[in-house]
Amino acid sequence: MTTTKLNDFVIKLANVNGTGSASANGMLMKSIFRMGIPVTGKNFFPSNIQGLPTWYEIRVSKDGYLCRSGKVDFMVAMNAETYNADLAEVDPGGYLMYDSTWPRKDMLERSDVTVLGIPLSAMCNEAFESARAKVLMKNVAYVGALVALLDIDMAVIENLLKETFAAKPHLADANMQAIKMGFDYATEHFECPLPLKLSPLDSTSGHVIVDGNTTAGLGAVYAGATVTSWYPITPSTSLIDAFSLFCQQLRKDPETDENNYCVIQAEDELSAIGMVLGANWNGARAFTATSGPGLSLMSEFLGLAYYAEIPAVLYDVQRVSPSTGMPTRTQQCDIVSAAYASHGDTKHVLLFPSDPTDCFHMSQIAFDLAERLQTPVIVLTDLDIGMNDWMIPEIEWDNTYQPDRGKVYDAQQLKDMDAFYRYLDVDGDAIPWRTLPGVDPKGAYFVRGSGHNKFGGYTEKSDEYKDVVDRLRRKFDTAATLVPAPILNIDESKPREKSYALLSIGSCDGAIREARDRMQQDGHGNLDYMRVQAFPFHKDVADFIEQYDQVFVIEQNRDAQLRQLLTVELEIDPSCLIPLLSYDGMPVSSNFIVEGVSKLMKKGHAA
Amino acid sequence: MSFLKKPKISHPGLPTNDIGLTVRDYEGAMSTLCAGCGHDSISSAIMQAYFELSVEPHRVAKVSGIGCSSKTPTYFLGGAHGFNSVHGRMPSIATGANAANRELNYIGVSGDGDSLSIGLGQFGHAIRRNINMMYLIENNGVYGLTKGQFSASADRGSTAKKGEANPYSPIDPVLLAISLGCTFVGRGFSGDKEHLVPMLKSAIRHNGFALLDIISPCVTFNDHEGSTKSYAHTRANLRETVYADFTEHHEEIVAQVEPGEYKNIMMHDGSRVGFKRVDESYDPTNRISAISYIEEHRAKGEVVTGLLYLEEGSSEMHSVLGSNKQAMATLPYSKLNPGTETLARIQKRWR
Numbered sequence: 001m002t003t004t005k006l007n008d009f010v011i012k013l014a015n016v017n018g019t020g021s022a023s024a025n026g027m028l029m030k031s032i033f034r035m036g037i038p039v040t041g042k043n044f045f046p047s048n049i050q051g052l053p054t055w056y057e058i059r060v061s062k063d064g065y066l067c068r069s070g071k072v073d074f075m076v077a078m079n080a081e082t083y084n085a086d087l088a089e090v091d092p093g094g095y096l097m098y099d100s101t102w103p104r105k106d107m108l109e110r111s112d113v114t115v116l117g118i119p120l121s122a123m124c125n126e127a128f129e130s131a132r133a134k135v136l137m138k139n140v141a142y143v144g145a146l147v148a149l150l151d152i153d154m155a156v157i158e159n160l161l162k163e164t165f166a167a168k169p170h171l172a173d174a175n176m177q178a179i180k181m182g183f184d185y186a187t188e189h190f191e192c193p194l195p196l197k198l199s200p201l202d203s204t205s206g207h208v209i210v211d212g213n214t215t216a217g218l219g220a221v222y223a224g225a226t227v228t229s230w231y232p233i234t235p236s237t238s239l240i241d242a243f244s245l246f247c248q249q250l251r252k253d254p255e256t257d258e259n260n261y262c263v264i265q266a267e268d269e270l271s272a273i274g275m276v277l278g279a280n281w282n283g284a285r286a287f288t289a290t291s292g293p294g295l296s297l298m299s300e301f302l303g304l305a306y307y308a309e310i311p312a313v314l315y316d317v318q319r320v321s322p323s324t325g326m327p328t329r330t331q332q333c334d335i336v337s338a339a340y341a342s343h344g345d346t347k348h349v350l351l352f353p354s355d356p357t358d359c360f361h362m363s364q365i366a367f368d369l370a371e372r373l374q375t376p377v378i379v380l381t382d383l384d385i386g387m388n389d390w391m392i393p394e395i396e397w398d399n400t401y402q403p404d405r406g407k408v409y410d411a412q413q414l415k416d417m418d419a420f421y422r423y424l425d426v427d428g429d430a431i432p433w434r435t436l437p438g439v440d441p442k443g444a445y446f447v448r449g450s451g452h453n454k455f456g457g458y459t460e461k462s463d464e465y466k467d468v469v470d471r472l473r474r475k476f477d478t479a480a481t482l483v484p485a486p487i488l489n490i491d492e493s494k495p496r497e498k499s500y501a502l503l504s505i506g507s508c509d510g511a512i513r514e515a516r517d518r519m520q521q522d523g524h525g526n527l528d529y530m531r532v533q534a535f536p537f538h539k540d541v542a543d544f545i546e547q548y549d550q551v552f553v554i555e556q557n558r559d560a561q562l563r564q565l566l567t568v569e570l571e572i573d574p575s576c577l578i579p580l581l582s583y584d585g586m587p588v589s590s591n592f593i594v595e596g597v598s599k600l601m602k603k604g605h606a607a
Numbered sequence: 608m609s610f611l612k613k614p615k616i617s618h619p620g621l622p623t624n625d626i627g628l629t630v631r632d633y634e635g636a637m638s639t640l641c642a643g644c645g646h647d648s649i650s651s652a653i654m655q656a657y658f659e660l661s662v663e664p665h666r667v668a669k670v671s672g673i674g675c676s677s678k679t680p681t682y683f684l685g686g687a688h689g690f691n692s693v694h695g696r697m698p699s700i701a702t703g704a705n706a707a708n709r710e711l712n713y714i715g716v717s718g719d720g721d722s723l724s725i726g727l728g729q730f731g732h733a734i735r736r737n738i739n740m741m742y743l744i745e746n747n748g749v750y751g752l753t754k755g756q757f758s759a760s761a762d763r764g765s766t767a768k769k770g771e772a773n774p775y776s777p778i779d780p781v782l783l784a785i786s787l788g789c790t791f792v793g794r795g796f797s798g799d800k801e802h803l804v805p806m807l808k809s810a811i812r813h814n815g816f817a818l819l820d821i822i823s824p825c826v827t828f829n830d831h832e833g834s835t836k837s838y839a840h841t842r843a844n845l846r847e848t849v850y851a852d853f854t855e856h857h858e859e860i861v862a863q864v865e866p867g868e869y870k871n872i873m874m875h876d877g878s879r880v881g882f883k884r885v886d887e888s889y890d891p892t893n894r895i896s897a898i899s900y901i902e903e904h905r906a907k908g909e910v911v912t913g914l915l916y917l918e919e920g921s922s923e924m925h926s927v928l929g930s931n932k933q934a935m936a937t938l939p940y941s942k943l944n945p946g947t948e949t950l951a952r953i954q955k956r957w958r
Contacts, residue, residue, distance in 0.1 A: 034958075208957035218953065224943040226935035227706045229699075246953075250945040258931040260938055262706040264924075266699070267732040274692070274699025274729070275706065281690060282668070283936030284707030300693055394954050399947045403940055436936065437704070438711045441665035441686030448691040458681075 003093055004195040007037050007062035009073035011146070014086045015139070016079050018050030024139035025056040027160055028146060029389060033209055034156045036201040038064040041209075041389035042587060047234065047327045053082045062201060063517075066355075066391060067510035070591030073196055074150075076142055078120075083107050095196065097142065097149075116190060118145050123181050128174070137178040144182025151193035153200065154183070208394055212356040212385035213289075215395065216315055217242025219363025220287055221250060224403045225313070227286035229264040229275035234327045235383040236289040236317040269297035273314070277301060280311045281447065283436040285367050285403070287313035292321050292334050295341060295378075302376050303342025304449040306472070309423070309432065311370035311377075311406070313363075318382040320585045321557075329585030330383035332506055335561035338378045339535055345469060349377045349479050350535035354509040355385060357392045364401065365484060371406035373479050374434060382556070384507045384587040407433040414440040421445075422456035423468055430474035476536050483534035486541050489516070494526045500601055502529040503545065503577075504554040505562055508588050512554060515593035524598055535565065542570045550578050552600055554593060558583045578604075625661035633658045635685040639678070645797030645823030645838075646676055646745050650683045652800045653714070653743075656807035657684060660855075667712045668704055672697040672726060675752055676718035676745035676823070695726025698733035698742075702924070705738050708934035709925050712811065713740035719760035720750045723778045727759075730780075734787045734816050739923040741810040741817045744780050745797070747825040748836035755828035766833030779905065780820045785898055785916050791817035792916040793851070796841055797824070799912075806914055808853040814875040815923045822910060835908075846904055848889050849913035852881035872917055880917065891917055 015021035029041040040059050046052035059069060077086045077098040084107065090096055092112040098104065100117025108115045124137045147154055157179055165172035186192055217239050220228070230240045240263070247261040266272035272288045279286035290298065295316050305312050320326035321333040338350055351366055353359045362379055370377040414420060414435065422445040423432045435443030445456040453464035454471070490496065504512055509531055520526050530544045545551050545566070553563040560579035567574045580596045582588040621629040633654035638647050657667065664686030671677035673694035680689045692700045701715050722730045722744050733742070748761040760780065761773045784792045791813040795803045803821070810817035822841050824830050830837045856877030870882045872892070882891055890896050897916045904911045931938065
């Protein structure tokens with residue numbers, strides 16, 4: 001029944017939240033990474049602090065695939081409440097390990113799954129004194145068992161523990177004791193290693209493990225952001241936490257030791273975006289981070305920023321909708337609401353990062369575009385990118401980068417001109433010039449969300465009003481030329497599928513890349529694939545779609561929001577865009593895409 | 608600067624201030640409010656205050672929300688940038704603007720609808736953060752732009768133009784602000800410019816959040832008999848409690864009143880606010896007694912005015928946050944970019 005799987009399998013750990021499993025699971029993932037084997041970790045956690053089921057899924061992939069495969073080969077079942085479901089999820093030929101302090105022979109019976117019982121609680125109760133240690137060390141002990149079962153390098157584990165507990169060596173010792181307990185039990189009772197095992201590679205050098213909220217926060221530091229205001233909301237909070245922490249470390253003024261940043265926790269999202277607009281109006285690079293419900297609350301101000309032409313950067317770390325939805329699960333569900341956030345004829349520039357690398361670099365792009373275009377830029381990331389552990393190449397920084405502050409008249413320019421008018425299209429690109437408060441009296445003007453003419457004055461005259469909103473529409477045409485172009489993936493090495501292609505955004509990328517490879521290997525076709533990086537759509541997007549009979553639009557929401565946007569904004573015949581939708585709250589898997597695309601192609605060929 | 612400009616006529620005899628400007632240099636566009644609106648008198652007092660303080664108009668940033676009062680920043684200090692934001696959200700714009708540039712002088716103009724209903728949350732939190740700004744509530748007890756609905760500051764029993772009485776208890780911004788820890792709280796009357804100007808000057812120079820609640824009757828919707836925010840009712844029930852004088856740090860204090868009646872408070876920049884206590888029992892530095900005094904007189908239907916509470920030496924937002932003295936907006940990028948080596952060092956931790 002068992003097949004040998006070397007450096008290519010999925011371990012899923014089912015735990016109870018609040019029991020300290022996260023650090024043990026993280027250590028397990030990190031140890032595989034340090035053995036040079038590509039790995040990623042995804043956390044499926046509840047909106048709760050203690051007592052509910054939580055899972056951590058580790059994908060080991062010698063080929064470097066970073067998405068969910070959609071299968072589980074080894075289940076560490078530490079939560080009796082979810083035994084049934086966890087056992088059912090294991091792929092035939094797989095394994096399940098559980099705490100056999102309380103034997104569950106009847107519950108955990110499946111002829112095609114090997115069940116490994118280890119009396120973790122009994123061992124830890126005996127070995128450790130404090131109640132907390134007894135609970136925590138159980139997690140470390142199962143990692144110890146996995147070291148034996150999967151052939152993890154013990155020296156790597158030892159080093160990790162030493163680093164983690166550098167300040168508290170006694171904790172390193174206790175952890176090592178628990179590791180050895182698990183290791184010894186497994187070695188004694190099972191044939192180690194299993195056919196499912198690890199062997200050192202050299203495929204992770206030059207790489208790091210990090211989540212996208214961390215890199216987005218750091219990216220904002222490198223972009224020169226100085227002001228942030230936010231209201232806590234899952235899953236965006238850790239983005240601001242990262243920004244604050246990096247600022248504390250990197251933004252103390254060397255001369256005065258004062259802070260070269262302001263972090264303000266707002267009373268709500270309405271206030272958070274208001275502060276961001278006030279700060280940007282006044283010449284600082286300011287941003288906020290939120291999720292769907294916060295975006296709804298920020299909509300009124302986003303409309304003002306669009307109409308009054310105030311730069312702003314907003315990270316929307318998307319989570320499952322509608323309403324409060326499932327706050328700790330992932331989706332790409334704010335595409336339409338972000339694109340048109342606010343009442344009336346309003347549109348916003350959107351960026352779609354696909355991984356933590358993009359989160360870093362798109363931070364600079366977002367601020368540059370916001371100031372160049374004088375409009376809000378919304379970075380639509382998601383919980384999968386933002387909060388999971390991704391393996392990415394080390395981020396590179398171009399130290400010659402200078403922020404593009406856009407068209408801002410300085411004091412001298414103002415002194416040299418007869419008069420300044422805020423909303424004139426001086427350069428023919430539909431982007432006016434702005435001035436900052438405090439620079440020169442000649443630059444003074446009145447920002448308003450009410451009707452205004454091209455001079456910046458209040459108006460209720462139809463032609464004056466239209467003049468401004470028509471220019472704003474043209475400004476969006478300019479935006480389409482400035483946003484990042486889509487990324488085209490075409491493999492010329494094999495005959496290309498001519499009738500069909502794939503189109504997607506953001507965190508679907510990893511799963512699509514693997515699905516394309518697998519379909520190619522299985523002889524199911526070599527599909528061209530384009531990943532859209534921004535809205536408004538770059539002209540390459542329409543050019544790509546035109547080449548095929550049908551383009552499968554893959555996204556993680558129920559209503560095919562990217563497809564809606566493509567249809568409406570590019571006036572593409574909807575029958576050419578076929579939706580493939582994953583919206584169950586789990587990051588989309590490569591299996592889902594292989595199956596979905598194969599089905600769609602069969603249907604298309606049959607038609 | 609509004610596009611609509613009123614002709615600027617300079618009288619050669621107009622007095623100039625320390626920076627060589629006349630009061631005309633502090634004007635804005637022509638007001639579009641109703642003739643006799645209390646708000647216009649306040650705008651005129653604001654111009655006078657900035658003129659007397661010799662503040663360069665372009666070093667002031669004007670922010671407002673939505674409503675009649677929020678329109679007024681167009682009508683003064685045409686040389687200053689202005690931001691007419693959305694309803695009830697001016698405090699957040701002011702907070703962000705102040706975060707970006709602490710070197711400017713901030714004036715927020717709001718109304719009782721803007722601050723006490725839709726904007727009550729932001730108003731309270733701006734006080735909590737002690738944003739260094741002057742915050743004016745031009746208080747008339749009604750929604751003027753939507754034609755006369757009661758606002759949250761309307762007194763219980765006060766009648767609307769068509770006669771119906773307000774059934775709800777009012778929110779008093781002065782009591783609210785003092786209880787939230789506001790460091791400068793005053794109440795004025797648009798019909799008393801003589802006292803408004805020194806109060807405004809003190810508020811501008813206060814290092815922290817300075818609230819002035821200014822009763823400003825709405826001549827169109829709330830100036831009838833039965834209204835407790837009419838000119839007649841306000842004049843009849845005004846109880847001037849403390850009269851504030853403002854003295855620049857370089858000026859001599861000229862004692863005009865008997866010792867014992869006068870209390871000086873030094874501002875952070877060396878200037879002084881002198882309190883002439885009309886009511887000798889009143890102590891404008893004692894929060895608890897201030898609240899009970901205002902409550903007692905409110906129960907009698909009296910409107911207590913004057914600079915009612917002042918706490919100098921408090922920490923405004925930036926000193927709490929430990930921000931650089933230099934404005935965030937003007938920090939060079941070289942100070943903000945941690946550089947390539949730092950990025951490499953950070954990423955070592957992610958291995």
